[in-house]
Amino acid sequence: MTMKFYPLTFTPILKDRIWGGTKLKTYLNKPIVSETAGESWEISTVPGDVSVVNNGALKGKNINEVIDLYPEEILGKSVIARFGKQFPLLFKFIDAKEDLSIQLHPNDALAKERHNSFGKTEMWYVMQADDSARLVVGFKKDTHQQEYLAHLANKNLLDLLNEYPVSKGDVFFLETGTIHAIGAGVVVAEIQQTSDVTYRIYDWDRVDADGKERELHTEQALDAINYQTTPSKIDYHEAINQxxxxxxxxxxxxxxxxxxxxxxxxxxxxxxxxxxxxxxxxxxxxxxxxxxxxxxxxxxxxxxxxxxxxxxxxxxxxxxx
Missing domain, CATH: 2.60.120.10 (Jelly Rolls)
Incomplete structure (x- = not known):
């Protein structure tokens, strides 16, 4: 029987996070049961978190199995030429009830060397933002490692960083090495390379339910950070029905x-x-x-x-x- 191809949807992979809330359910209709749901992974091939089709003739198969059966029909020849049968992107919705950690992601070369992974270039589309919500993205001015470490040690790293007030429809593009944090009260759609590699550099001194602080990656981050200013907010103009x-x-x-x-x-x-x-x-x-x-x-x-x-x-x- 010839396969009749159709748009595929997937069962969301829901992630509890210390900073998460309930908007994934109340705003986006995701089947969360927790009060601290932070992420809905919409399409993923990250090992251990591989998306499963939830509609049509391919229901129940995971995305890797579907690609293995129908590589050209699903991915396309141009994608296969670059990535083989690997699905190269990861799609998420994120609900930040509290500030996420200040963090960054390594580039392809570092991620490959250290983690056998892609790097993590990503973008955010702001779907909803509470009053006074903001995103932290990049340095205000070109800086250097010593200045960065001094501010990190003194717990005034934010003095070096841009804080952008945000509203629905704002877009940010984050190249690897860009320091960033999603602020409290923001829901974003996130598009990124297939990677789960994050270097957390500051976590607001908070602790989990067991009174423990989350791991920081201070040393790993040092040669992964881009210490130069980078334009990250993207201006665009919507065109109706285009x-x-x-x-x-x-x-x-x-x-x-x-x-x-x-x-x-x-x-x-x-x-x-x-x-x-x-x-x-x-x-x-x-x-x-x-x-x-x-x-x-x-x-x-x-x-x-x-x-x-x-x-x-x-x-x-x-x-x-």
Whole structure:
């Protein structure tokens, strides 16, 4: 029997975090039962956290099994040429009830050498932000290791760092080595390389339920930090019923679709696309099949699906390689 390909959705992988809350349930309809749910991993191939399809003919298979069966149809030839059968991206929704640790991620070379992993270039799209919420991203001015260590030791590292007030729709692009933290009261959609490598450098001196502080990675971070200023906030202008480019980097390209009525989507690239619905609801038509989605849904469009129609009122992140 010939496989009839369709948009894939996955069972969310939910993560409790010391800084998490309940907005993944109240805002994004995720099936959390905890009061400290911090992350919903929407599509992942991180070892130990591999996403499982929850719809259609492939339901119950994990994403690696699906790719193994249908590599070109799912990933596309251009992705296979670069990454083989590895799915190169990780998609998350994050609810920060409290500040996340101040942290950074190593580049590809360091991550490969130390952790046999990809690096972690990432972007954030702010879905919701409480009054006075902020993100911490990058140095205010070019600095150096000694200055950084002195501020870290004196617990005034924030004096060196940018704090951005944020609101719904703000976009930040974080190159590897950029010091950052998601602030309390923010829900973000996060797109990143497939990696779970984080160097935590300051955690606000908080302790867990057992009275223990979380591990810091002070030494590992030193040669991974970019001590130069980096422009991270991305300005863009939405175009109604069009696909607007927002972030382009070697690892992924993100567009925003401001859907208000109908968008006829002709996908020309031979690569998969992921849609993350950050607001509203919509239907997607593939051939004679119609699928319905709402805010908080994430779907993988196989590379072999080319002609699609979107209808509704929604804001969508469109991510491809």
């Amino acid at each position: 696909s607007t480019p927002v972030v382009t980097c070697p690892y992924f390209t993100t567009h925003i679709i401001a859907l208000r009525t109908v968008f006829d989507w002709n996908r020309k690239q031979d690569a998969f696309t992921v849609l993350m619905c950050t607001n509203g609801q919509f239907e997607l038509t593939v051939g004679d099949e119609v699928y319905h989605y709402r805010m908080g849904d994430t779907l993988l469009i196989p590379a072999c699906l080319k002609q699609l129609t979107l209808k509704g009122e929604a804001t969508l992140l469109e991510i491809s390689i």
